[in-house]
Amino acid sequence: xxxxxxxxxxxxxxxxxxxxxxxxxxxxxxxxxxxxxxxxxxxxxxxxxxxxxxxxxxxxxxxxxxxxxxxxxxxxxxxxxxxxxxxxxxxxxxxxxxxxxxxxxxxxxxxxxxxxxxxxxxxxxxxxxxxxxxxxxxxxxxxxxxxxxxxxxxxxxxxxxxxxxxxxxxxxxxxxxxxxxxxxxxxxxxxxxxxxxxxxxxxxxxxxxxxxxxx
Numbered sequence: 001x002x003x004x005x006x007x008x009x010x011x012x013x014x015x016x017x018x019x020x021x022x023x024x025x026x027x028x029x030x031x032x033x034x035x036x037x038x039x040x041x042x043x044x045x046x047x048x049x050x051x052x053x054x055x056x057x058x059x060x061x062x063x064x065x066x067x068x069x070x071x072x073x074x075x076x077x078x079x080x081x082x083x084x085x086x087x088x089x090x091x092x093x094x095x096x097x098x099x100x101x102x103x104x105x106x107x108x109x110x111x112x113x114x115x116x117x118x119x120x121x122x123x124x125x126x127x128x129x130x131x132x133x134x135x136x137x138x139x140x141x142x143x144x145x146x147x148x149x150x151x152x153x154x155x156x157x158x159x160x161x162x163x164x165x166x167x168x169x170x171x172x173x174x175x176x177x178x179x180x181x182x183x184x185x186x187x188x189x190x191x192x193x194x195x196x197x198x199x200x201x202x203x204x205x206x207x208x209x210x211x212x213x214x215x
Contacts, residue, residue, distance in 0.1 A: 003071040003091040006041065009078060012053050020046065028202065033158055048201070049073060052116050052145050055200040055207050059143045062111025065103075067132065068118025069094045070163075083110075088163075101127045108137040115144040119186070120152060121164070123173025129190035139214040142192055144183070146206050152177025183208055 016024070024031070027045040037047035046054075053074055066074045069084025072092030076082075084094045085103065097103060101124055113132045119125045132142060147155070153176035156162055164170050178186070183206065184195050192210035200207055 005073060005076050005092075006047070007050060007053075007077065009057065012050065012057050012077060016046065025202070032204070033155070051201045052205070053077060055205075056114060056116060056143055056145065059141065059207075059209050060112045060114070061141060062137075063109070064112050064114065065105070065110040065132075065135065066114045066116070067100055067103075067128070068115055068121065074114060074116065100124075101131050103131055103135055105135045107134055108140075109135045110140060111137055112141045112143060115142070117145050117147070119144060119146060119183070120175045120178050121171075123171060125186055126189060129186060129192075133191045133212055136212045138212055140212045142187065142208075142210050142212070144187070144208045145200075146183055146208070147177040147204065148179050148206070149175060149177045149182075151204060180206060 023044060024046045027040070027043070031040050031045050031048065035043075037049050040047045056074065057078065060078055063080065064075060064078050064082040066072070066082070066084040069075060069086045070092070071090045072084035072094040075084035076092065084092070085097050085100065086094045087097060087100065089096050100122060113136050115132075119128075122128050129142075136142065156164065156170070156176045164174070180197060184197065187195050187208060187210050191212070193213055195208060195210040198207050199205065
């Protein structure tokens with residue numbers, strides 16, 4: 001299944017105009033609650049996927065592995081020898097794997113591993129992150145985004161278009177979101193260090209960046 005790339009790396013790295021910022025701000029109730037991303041795009045609003053990619057792309061270095069890649073937008077926009085993996089086939093050339101606890105890559109294969117809005121949907125998230133650590137080069141970087149539990153739990157009840165609605169609902173171990181303390185604990189517990197946290201998307205989403213120890 002072929003899925004068109006909605007925006008290029010250059011578009012994502014370019015700053016939005018003040019007019020676009022104002023329009024996006026006005027559209028928050030619709031963008032964040034009522035409308036799926038493809039509706040937002042038709043109305044001239046930045047999609048939530050675009051918001052995430054704008055926050056994440058500047059943090060990526062070297063060869064990229066995107067876990068929970070969906071339609072593989074990040075890997076395709078970043079380019080190079082990038083790989084996106086997922087356990088569901090959403091199209092876009094994503095590599096389908098049975099389990100993200102066992103990735104088909106050699107040790108130290110990647111410079112950056114990303115987990116965009118997906119760790120809450122991985123029941124075995126601790127083991128998945130440890131596997132990510134294995135395939136990451138020493139000194140390599142993990143980048144993740146996540147909303148908190150309250151926003152996620154409320155949102156997944158409202159979002160009629162969300163992913164899990166099309167695959168039978170939330171599976172055991174999935175959550176609507178993860179709080180900052182939980183994310184930091186999971187990341188450091190897997191062996192990463194120097195966890196840095198910042199907010200984006202008008203403070204409603206969290207960006208986490210950490211490194212694999214060099215030795």
